[in-house]
Amino acid sequence: MPGRFLHSFAKPSNEAFINIVRGDMATLWDNAGKEYIDAIGSLWYCQIGHGRKEMADAVARQMSTLETYSTFDPFTNPLADATAEKIATLSPIDDARVFLCGSGSEAIDTAMKLARTAQIQSGHPERSVIITRDRGYHGTNYGGTSAQGLPLNKIGYGQLLEGVIQVDADDIEAMSLACEQHAGNIAAIIAEPVQGAGGVWPSSSEYLTQLRRLCDAHGAYLIFDEVITGFGRLGTWFGAHYYNVVPDMLTFAKGVTSGYQPLGGVICGPQVNDALLSDPQFFLRTGYTYSGHASVCAAALKNIEIMERENLVPRAQHVGARIEDGLRALTDDGTLTGYRGAGAIWAGKLPEGLDATVIRDQMIRSGVIARAIPGVIAFCPPLVITDQQIDHVLDVFTATVQQATSA
Numbered sequence: 185m186p187g188r189f190l191h192s193f194a195k196p197s198n199e200a201f202i203n204i205v206r207g208d209m210a211t212l213w214d215n216a217g218k219e220y221i222d223a224i225g226s227l228w229y230c231q232i233g234h235g236r237k238e239m240a241d242a243v244a245r246q247m248s249t250l251e252t253y254s255t256f257d258p259f260t261n262p263l264a265d266a267t268a269e270k271i272a273t274l275s276p277i278d279d280a281r282v283f284l285c286g287s288g289s290e291a292i293d294t295a296m297k298l299a300r301t302a303q304i305q306s307g308h309p310e311r312s313v314i315i316t317r318d319r320g321y322h323g324t325n326y327g328g329t330s331a332q333g334l335p336l337n338k339i340g341y342g343q344l345l346e347g348v349i350q351v352d353a354d355d356i357e358a359m360s361l362a363c364e365q366h367a368g369n370i371a372a373i374i375a376e377p378v379q380g381a382g383g384v385w386p387s388s389s390e391y392l393t394q395l396r397r398l399c400d401a402h403g404a405y406l407i408f409d410e411v412i413t414g415f416g417r418l419g420t421w422f423g424a425h426y427y428n429v430v431p432d433m434l435t436f437a438k439g440v441t442s443g444y445q446p447l448g449g450v451i452c453g454p455q456v457n458d459a460l461l462s463d464p465q466f467f468l469r470t471g472y473t474y475s476g477h478a479s480v481c482a483a484a485l486k487n488i489e490i491m492e493r494e495n496l497v498p499r500a501q502h503v504g505a506r507i508e509d510g511l512r513a514l515t516d517d518g519t520l521t522g523y524r525g526a527g528a529i530w531a532g533k534l535p536e537g538l539d540a541t542v543i544r545d546q547m548i549r550s551g552v553i554a555r556a557i558p559g560v561i562a563f564c565p566p567l568v569i570t571d572q573q574i575d576h577v578l579d580v581f582t583a584t585v586q587q588a589t590s591a
């Protein structure tokens with residue numbers, strides 16, 4: 185019989201799970217005492233490593249002062265204000281305001297709602313179409329399910345959101361055509377600077393610059409979904425810095441707390457902020473009970489402080505370069521059929537006929553946790569992973585692929 189816990193992205197009939205009970209930086213242990221290296225940052229989120237007491241202390245301190253209190257009008261709390269302030273100073277967007285919520289899915293759904301409502305407030309109710317990209321992953325709420333470009337995740341949930349369409353990823357002609365087809369009616373284009381869950385596909389600066397131009401030409405907002413790329417993952421605070429393209433809104437989650445508490449949010453730029461302020465009587469009727477949760481914000485502030493103190497943003501470049509070197513060597517010697525990535529997110533392409541899930545499972549048996557995506561194994565380790573651990577991850581990956589190829 186399966187247990188009581190109904191798992192996400194799993195067969196409900198599954199009875200066997202690996203029970204992770206303890207972590208220390210990039211090392212994990214299961215309930216049988218087996219040790220693993222975490223080469224995927226749990227689910228692309230753990231920048232500072234696991235089990236850090238400083239984080240627990242910061243959250244506990246806040247909880248014993250005030251766990252949290254509503255931030256719906258007329259209330260606020262100092263942690264929510266400080267978190268928004270800190271994120272605005274790190275943001276690639278000048279004069280930013282920051283909406284807070286509990287996850288990447290809530291962030292994306294909020295950004296979609298903000299895009300449509302800000303278009304209305306700026307006098308353009310006709311601009312309601314949201315264009316997203318194939319292979320994109322934007323979470324599993326109804327907005328994100330409608331916006332994502334991974335077809336299997338969209339099946340079986342009834343009618344999805346109207347006016348949300350996908351075009352080929354990284355094909356500026358396709359995007360340009362869609363913009364022509366919906367000219368005058370586009371609220372926003374959403375893109376991940378590096379598509380993560382869809383298989384690790386980095387954009388080019390030219391492509392994102394062209395997206396910016398298309399948005400400007402059509403009066404649409406450019407939204408970067410930086411739930412994975414945000415908070416240092418690419419060796420810059422945000423993917424917008426890495427690609428030097430400034431969006432109108434930017435969604436974040438994951439790395440903002442390294443997963444110590446659930447936090448997401450939307451950074452809004454002047455175009456959106458001005459629209460929301462254009463009518464002083466306008467009331468923003470969206471938000472979540474835990475928007476601006478004080479103990480969650482305590483984790484964000486401490487996580488960012490640790491990232492700054494330990495120089496983890498530049499460290500991402502080092503971690504990424506070492507993984508890239510390894511994957512290049514494995515491609516050159518024919519073990520892999522290619523690799524792709526940016527910053528500290530990488531994927532190694534498996535030879536034809538190898539099943540990524542089988543490779544992942546074998547790697548887990550050998551003590552390395554990476555992520556299986558059809559055709560590739562993905563790596564996105566905590567930024568505190570040591571060089572020896574990276575080399576061990578690559579050794580286990582090499583041995584696993586070579587064994588499977590020769591079997």
Ligand SMILES: Cc1ncc(COP(=O)(O)O)c(C=O)c1O
Pocket residue numbers: 287288289290292321322323324376380381409410411412437438448
């Ligand atoms: C780019 C992107 N957007 C949104 C999400 C959804 O985030 P969450 O699972 O926190 O709801 C994810 C999660 O992986 C993501 O990678």
